[in-house]
Amino acid sequence: MSHKGDFLALLKSQNCHIQLSADDLNSASLPLGATGDAATHQLEVAEGTTVIAVRYQDGILIAGDRRATAGTSVMYDRAEKVLPIDEYSVLAISGSPAIAYEMARVLEHSFQYFRRSQLQELSVEGKLRMLSRLIRENLPMALQGIGGVIPIFALYDLNHPEDENGGKIYFYDALGAHFENAAFAVSGSGSVWIRGILRYLDRWEGGPLAEMDLQRATRTVLRLLDTASEYDVATSGYNPKSRIFPTAKVITREGIHDLPEQQLDEIYTEFVDVDYA
Amino acid sequence: MLDEPYRWIEAINDRRDYIEDQLRPGSPVVGLNYNEGMLLLTIGSGQRKIFEVHNRTALCAIGHPAYIEQLRMLATDTASVQGFQNSVDDVTLHRLANFVLGPAIKQTFESIFGAAPIIKMLLAELGTLGRENQFSSINYDGAVATDSHAQLIGGTDAIESAMRRYLADSNSSDGTLISTARTALEIWAVGRDLSLHEDDESDDSEGSPVDRVQLHEVLKEELKEGQIEAAVLDNTRRGNSKFRILQSEEIENLTSDWL
Numbered sequence: 001m002s003h004k005g006d007f008l009a010l011l012k013s014q015n016c017h018i019q020l021s022a023d024d025l026n027s028a029s030l031p032l033g034a035t036g037d038a039a040t041h042q043l044e045v046a047e048g049t050t051v052i053a054v055r056y057q058d059g060i061l062i063a064g065d066r067r068a069t070a071g072t073s074v075m076y077d078r079a080e081k082v083l084p085i086d087e088y089s090v091l092a093i094s095g096s097p098a099i100a101y102e103m104a105r106v107l108e109h110s111f112q113y114f115r116r117s118q119l120q121e122l123s124v125e126g127k128l129r130m131l132s133r134l135i136r137e138n139l140p141m142a143l144q145g146i147g148g149v150i151p152i153f154a155l156y157d158l159n160h161p162e163d164e165n166g167g168k169i170y171f172y173d174a175l176g177a178h179f180e181n182a183a184f185a186v187s188g189s190g191s192v193w194i195r196g197i198l199r200y201l202d203r204w205e206g207g208p209l210a211e212m213d214l215q216r217a218t219r220t221v222l223r224l225l226d227t228a229s230e231y232d233v234a235t236s237g238y239n240p241k242s243r244i245f246p247t248a249k250v251i252t253r254e255g256i257h258d259l260p261e262q263q264l265d266e267i268y269t270e271f272v273d274v275d276y277a
Numbered sequence: 278m279l280d281e282p283y284r285w286i287e288a289i290n291d292r293r294d295y296i297e298d299q300l301r302p303g304s305p306v307v308g309l310n311y312n313e314g315m316l317l318l319t320i321g322s323g324q325r326k327i328f329e330v331h332n333r334t335a336l337c338a339i340g341h342p343a344y345i346e347q348l349r350m351l352a353t354d355t356a357s358v359q360g361f362q363n364s365v366d367d368v369t370l371h372r373l374a375n376f377v378l379g380p381a382i383k384q385t386f387e388s389i390f391g392a393a394p395i396i397k398m399l400l401a402e403l404g405t406l407g408r409e410n411q412f413s414s415i416n417y418d419g420a421v422a423t424d425s426h427a428q429l430i431g432g433t434d435a436i437e438s439a440m441r442r443y444l445a446d447s448n449s450s451d452g453t454l455i456s457t458a459r460t461a462l463e464i465w466a467v468g469r470d471l472s473l474h475e476d477d478e479s480d481d482s483e484g485s486p487v488d489r490v491q492l493h494e495v496l497k498e499e500l501k502e503g504q505i506e507a508a509v510l511d512n513t514r515r516g517n518s519k520f521r522i523l524q525s526e527e528i529e530n531l532t533s534d535w536l
Contacts, residue, residue, distance in 0.1 A: 007357065014358050087516050105361070112518065113357045116329050117350065255515060 005118040007110040008133075018106060048234025050190030050225060051081055051092035053154045053169045054198070055183055055210045056217035059252035060154045060167035062090050063221045065190070065229065066244055067236035068097060077236055082247040086111045087255050088156045089127060094188035095149035099141060103134050103149055124157050128170060128178050136176035148174050152185045156251045165210065167251060183209050190228030190235035197224060214250065218259060219271045221248065226272050238268050288389040296386075296417045299395045301432035303339035304503070305440060305468035306399050308412045308428045311450075311457035311509075314519065315401045315410055318461040318507040320469070320499055327508040329520035331356040331368045333403040335510055339430060340396030340417070348396065352378060365517065370402035374413040374421045383419025393417075397430045403510040403519050431468040443467045443487055458507060458523075458531050466492040469499060493536055505531065 011018060051064035064081035067074060082092045083104045091107065093100035110130055114122040122130070131153055141147025153170045160166030170178045171185040184198045201220065202209045212220065222238075225246050229237030238245060245268070248259040306319040306326065317327050317337050326345075327337040330352050338345045355377050360368045378398065385394040398415040402408075412428030415421050422428070427444055431437045443464050450460040467487055507523040514521060 007361075010354055010358065011361065014354075016358060016362055084516070087518075108517075109357065109361045112332075113353070116331070116353050116357070119325065119328070 005114040005122075007106070007113040010113065018102065048232075049081055049094045049188035050186065050194070050228040050232065050235040051094055051152055051188050052186045052191075052194070052198075052221055052224060053092060053152050053184060054212070054217055054221060055165065055167050055169060056212040056214060056250075057165065057210065058167075058214065059156050059165060059250055060090075060169060061214070061217045061221055061248065061250050062092050062152070062154045063225060063246050063248035064092050064188075065225055065235045065237070065246050067234060069234045072233070074236075077239065077242065077244055080247055082249055084249070084256050088158065088251060090154050090249055090251055090256060091131075092152040092154070092187065093149060094151065094191075096141070096147045099138055099147045100149045100151065103131075103138070103151070106134060107131060124155065124159075124168070127155065128153065131172065132176035132178055134176075135172055135174070139175065142174050150174060150187050152187050153178070154185075154251055156253060156255075158253065162253070166253065188228075188235070190225075190232035193228050193231045194224045197227065215267075218248065218263070219267055222246065222264065222267055222272050238273065240273075285389065289387065292386065292389060292393050293418070296393050296395055297433055299393075300340060300397060300417070301436075302472055303397070303432045305429065305431040305436065305465050305472070306337045306339060307440070307461040307464045308337075308399050308401050309444075309450075309457050309461050310410055310426055311454050312452040313454070313513050314509050314511040315403055315412075316454065316457050316461060316507060316509050317399070317401055318458060318465065318505065320462075320465060320496075320503040321506050322503055325506065327506055327522070328353075329508075329518065330373070330400070331360060332365050332517045333405060333510060333519050334368065334370055334373065335401045335508060335520050336398060337508075338396055338398040339432065340394075344392075344394055344396050345398075348378060348381070348398065351381060352400075366406060369408070370400055370411050370413055371423075374400055374415060374423075378415055379419045379421045381419075382415060382417065386418045399428055399430045401428075401510055403512060429464065429468070432472050436468045436471045439471050440464050440468045446487075454509065455531060459535060461507075462496055462505070462531065463489065463492050466495040466499070470495045496532075497536055500532070500536070504528075507531075 048069045049065060053060055053062040062082055066077055066079050068076040068079040082090060085091050085108045091104050107130060111122050138147060151172055155168055157166040157168055169181050169185045171181060171187060172178050183202045186195050226237050229235045245261055245264040250257050304319050304321055308317050317335055319326055324342060328349050330336045336349060336352055352373055356368045356373060382394050385391060394417050396417055400413045402411045404410045409425045411423055411425055413421055413423045414428050414430050429437055429440045431440055447460055450456045505528050509521050510519045511521050
């Protein structure tokens with residue numbers, strides 16, 4: 001076989017075109033009035049959302065609000081923005097939902113295809129580069145300002161020593177460069193309101209975030225999402241009328257677990273939705 | 278030659294004899310249902326024979342490794358593209374076996390000027406969306422046989438028949454994985470024993486009871502050199518992919534205090 005476990009090459013060989021392929025998106029496909037000249041476009045990615053990943057003592061807690069917006073309209077309040085990709089990897093998306101969901105789908109199938117065809121798991125570096133490639137190939141859409149995606153990618157590295165935390169958090173720029181962040185990462189329009197708080201908590205308040213237990217990590221993340229929703233209209237908070245909670249998942253050596261709604265409800269009631277003294 | 282049909286038939290028959298001779302010593306593969314899913318088991322000499330094809334589909338085969346690899350990739354590529362283009366729910370064993378692998382093997386088998394397909398395959402699909410668990414075997418001539426409870430492949434029809442008889446008579450499994458795997462090992466030993474004594478094959482009297490102690494001796498002897506390879510499609514497994522290769526500790530548990 002010529003494609004050596006490369007799912008994108010397999011799709012191409014079968015004449016199956018995906019939305020993210022740079023081959024299909026060139027300047028000729030830009031909307032009316034657009035020139036396709038990168039210099040004339042400011043790379044601004046619409047990213048109405050807040051997603052957050054923090055390292056805690058057993059792995060990674062990764063969460064996101066549920067609101068999907070189009071301009072100033074709320075389109076949907078139950079969007080899933082924290083998407084499991086394989087047994088130990090999660091993608092938290094911000095940006096264009098159509099592209100982001102397609103990216104997650106391609107990523108999931110690519111990892112699976114590599115494992116099934118090459119009879120081994122794709123390495124952590126291989127997974128990171130695969131996502132970089134998808135983001136880079138999506139550049140024409142990002143330049144148009146309609147299809148940019150700035151995700152957080154979090155995973156648990158099983159090759160890490162068993163007695164250490166193998167949780168890893170990576171964030172990306174719109175061109176596909178990835179950076180590892182040891183303690184936390186945030187993305188989306190609400191992230192500007194909480195990034196500084198995370199830095200403060202990690203540096204001075206109650207010890208490093210990586211030493212938190214799950215209870216404290218969950219409490220912190222829910223409070224931060226609530227804070228983001230207070231200042232960012234594209235981020236939803238807890239909606240008690242509809243009982244819509246943020247999505248929260250943990251990634252540990254045992255794999256990925258959803259935090260159940262009941263647990264989130266209890267933490268909200270006790271620690272987030274509190275009356276002012 | 279092509280204008281003389283009887284020669285083509287003769288060539289096909291020669292091809293059949295040749296393939297069966299090549300397949301005869303192949304290590305049998307056993308596929309059985311258990312409480313929580315489906316088990317595929319064989320004993321090999323180190324080269325992997327059981328593979329994940331898609332979320333709920335697994336494959337194993339006996340035959341020439343290069344041809345197994347070629348068809349494994351055909352199945353994996355087809356399932357992966359189909360699952361991506363439509364939905365993972367649209368990837369079915371029925372379509373893989375009857376529309377992809379079966380015709381490809383049949384075409385190779387009947388192309389008498391090309392290499393013969395030295396292969397027998399066994400595929401398993403864990404049921405979902407109202408579909409039952411399903412096993413399919415594909416013969417070297419492309420013929421597909423399906424069963425929802427069990428399926429076996431061995432070097433010859435006689436070997437498979439003997440294994441099937443033992444399975445039908447066997448009622449020792451309580452449905453747990455370990456018990457089912459032990460039954461599978463005994464069925465494997467029936468096939469192996471017969472393939473090692475091919476001269477006696479014609480003397481094999483239908484319905485004659487098989488001595489379990491003797492089967493265990495066969496297993497002990499084979500496990501001096503060979504290794505048990507087993508995988509499950511496990512309904513209780515989290516995530517989309519239900520395939521799991523049994524770990525070495527689980528394999529050890531199969532035989533300790535039993536053989």
